[in-house]
Amino acid sequence: MTGPFTGNLAPRAAGxxxxxxxxxxxxxxxxxPAQAPIGFPSTATEEAGPTFGHDLIGALDADLTRNFGPGGAIGEQILVxxxxxxxxxRPxxxxxxxxxxxxxxxxxxxxNDGYLAPxxxxFGGCGRCMTDAQGAFMFRTVRPGAYPWPNGGNDWRPAHIHFSVFGRAFGQRLITQMYFEGDPHIALCPIVQSIPDKSAIDRLTARLDMGATVPFDARAYRFDITLRGLNATPFEGPP
Structure with a gap:
C-alpha cells in the first residue's frame, strides 16, 4: 500500500x-464492560492515519542492546x-x-516492577523503527526472561515482547505481544489462553529463522504482523 488508505476497513473478526x-x-x-460491543462501518476518521517520518528515528533506536547505556545489554542477543x-x-x-x-x-x-531480578x-527495554518500502522491520535486542505476576498462586508470563503498531490508518492501530516458539508457559498463561482461536495464538508466536541468524552473534526470530482481516494479528490481552 503506497498511498493513503481508501475503502472501508474489514470488520474485526469475531472470535x-x-x-x-x-x-x-x-x-x-x-x-x-457489562454490555456487548457495538459495531459500525469505518469512516474517513478511521481510514485516515498518523504520518511519521524516518527523520524521527535515531541511529540506535532499533538496537535495544545499545540504545540505553554504555557497555551494552546483558543476555542472549537476538534479532526480531x-x-x-x-x-x-499488501505491505x-x-x-x-x-x-x-x-x-x-x-x-x-x-x-512499579518489584520483581527480584536485578x-x-x-538495557532500557524500549525501541522503535519504521517499516521499509516492502513493509519489513527489524530490531536487535536480548531475549526477555519470564516473570511471575499476581494473578493466581503461581502464574508466570511467557517470555514476550510488546509491539505497538500505528499502520496507515487509525483503524489499523494494534498493540500486541510476541511470544517465542517452544515456550512451555504459553499453554499455561491465562492472558495468552484468553484468545479463543488457537491459530491466532500461533500467529503471536515467533519462529526461529536460521536464514537470518548472524553466525557467532545473534539468533533471529521471525514475527510477521497483519493488520485487520481474517488473518489479523490479535490484540494484546482482553481490552
Whole structure:
C-alpha cells in the first residue's frame, strides 16, 4: 500500500481477539464492560492515519542492546524481524513500530516492577523503527526472561515482547505481544489462553529463522504482523 488508505476497513473478526471478560485473567472481572460491543462501518476518521517520518528515528533506536547505556545489554542477543501487512496482505511501508520488554532476567525498567531480578544498567527495554518500502522491520535486542505476576498462586508470563503498531490508518492501530516458539508457559498463561482461536495464538508466536541468524552473534526470530482481516494479528490481552 503506497498511498493513503481508501475503502472501508474489514470488520474485526469475531472470535479472533480476546473477549473482554476472561475469568482466568482475574483483572478482567473488574474492568470488562457489562454490555456487548457495538459495531459500525469505518469512516474517513478511521481510514485516515498518523504520518511519521524516518527523520524521527535515531541511529540506535532499533538496537535495544545499545540504545540505553554504555557497555551494552546483558543476555542472549537476538534479532526480531518480519513484515507488516494490511488486511489484503499488501505491505505497509513507512509505518512506526514501537517495542518494549523485560530484560534477560524478566524485569522491566519501571518504578512499579518489584520483581527480584536485578536491573541491567545497559538495557532500557524500549525501541522503535519504521517499516521499509516492502513493509519489513527489524530490531536487535536480548531475549526477555519470564516473570511471575499476581494473578493466581503461581502464574508466570511467557517470555514476550510488546509491539505497538500505528499502520496507515487509525483503524489499523494494534498493540500486541510476541511470544517465542517452544515456550512451555504459553499453554499455561491465562492472558495468552484468553484468545479463543488457537491459530491466532500461533500467529503471536515467533519462529526461529536460521536464514537470518548472524553466525557467532545473534539468533533471529521471525514475527510477521497483519493488520485487520481474517488473518489479523490479535490484540494484546482482553481490552
Amino acid at each position: 479472533l481477539h480476546p473477549p473482554a471478560l476472561s475469568p482466568a485473567y482475574r483483572s478482567t472481572r473488574l474492568r470488562s 524481524l518480519g513484515h507488516l501487512r494490511d488486511e489484503e496482505c 505497509v511501508p513507512a509505518a512506526l513500530i514501537e517495542v518494549w520488554q523485560a530484560n534477560a532476567g524478566g524485569r522491566y525498567r519501571h518504578k 536491573l541491567d544498567p545497559g
